[in-house]
Amino acid sequence: MSSYKHKKVISIGTVNELTGLSLRQIRYYEERQLIYPERTKRGTRKYSFSDVETLLQIADKREEGVQTYEIRKDLQSSNKGKVMERMLRGQLNAHFRMNK
Amino acid sequence: MSSYKHKKVISIGTVNELTGLSLRQIRYYEERQLIYPERTKRGTRKYSFSDVETLLQIADKREEGVQTYEIRKDLQSSNKGKVMERMLRGQLNAHFRMNK
DNA sequence: CGTGTAAGGAATTCTGACACG
DNA sequence: CGTGTAAGGAATTCTGACACG
Numbered sequence: 001m002s003s004y005k006h007k008k009v010i011s012i013g014t015v016n017e018l019t020g021l022s023l024r025q026i027r028y029y030e031e032r033q034l035i036y037p038e039r040t041k042r043g044t045r046k047y048s049f050s051d052v053e054t055l056l057q058i059a060d061k062r063e064e065g066v067q068t069y070e071i072r073k074d075l076q077s078s079n080k081g082k083v084m085e086r087m088l089r090g091q092l093n094a095h096f097r098m099n100k
Numbered sequence: 101m102s103s104y105k106h107k108k109v110i111s112i113g114t115v116n117e118l119t120g121l122s123l124r125q126i127r128y129y130e131e132r133q134l135i136y137p138e139r140t141k142r143g144t145r146k147y148s149f150s151d152v153e154t155l156l157q158i159a160d161k162r163e164e165g166v167q168t169y170e171i172r173k174d175l176q177s178s179n180k181g182k183v184m185e186r187m188l189r190g191q192l193n194a195h196f197r198m199n200k
Numbered sequence: 201c202g203t204g205t206a207a208g209g210a211a212t213t214c215t216g217a218c219a220c221g
Numbered sequence: 222c223g224t225g226t227a228a229g230g231a232a233t234t235c236t237g238a239c240a241c242g
Contacts, residue, residue, distance in 0.1 A: 124226085125223080142231085
């Protein structure tokens with residue numbers, strides 16, 4: 001769950017190299033609530049590989065002309081999908097355990 | 101293979117927080133060839149999660165008083181072990197595919 | 201709305217070296 | 222051998238703002 005993929009350890013300069021997005025863009029997408037980096041005590045942003053993937057998706061959408069507001073909704077619903085899936089899986093597991 | 105675990109994206113300050121080792125120690129273990137961070141164009145070191153794990157192992161060994169030279173040998177042989185295992189696995193797979 | 205840029209300050213990282221032991 | 226530290230420079234990151242559109 002709190003695996004390498006979700007650990008916030010990458011600084012914004014590296015995210016820039018990984019995604020090709022400008023620092024300005026990366027910060028702006030945070031302002032628009034598309035991503036949620038963590039902050040070190042001193043205030044520098046730290047991103048996860050998961051954030052990098054999301055940014056790559058955002059870049060694609062933006063190229064298609066989709067606005068950040070729409071992209072946010074998409075990201076949220078796809079996340080909701082994952083949560084639902086996880087919950088269902090949990091239910092199924094419980095079910096089959098009972099019938100064993 | 102070139103997964104999140106091995107991607108070199110973590111700066112030394114973050115490695116310090118993750119491992120508790122001082123910057124001096126982290127750099128020194130590189131000098132002694134226990135770890136191999138990459139360098140950005142400008143020269144700052146970048147580490148992978150794998151490097152962080154190795155550093156944690158190094159810290160344990162050092163507490164036991166093991167010298168860096170010994171630790172390096174241990175790390176190399178454990179790596180050799182992994183490579184051998186992988187090669188064997190490949191051979192086994194090939195074997196069973198043939199008998200199918 | 202989304203992104204570029206110049207501005208000034210604060211923290212980061214780098215290297216080579218001296219120190220202790 | 223392994224690690225601390227002070228030293229000076231170079232690059233990073235941050236925020237708030239003006240600009241364009």
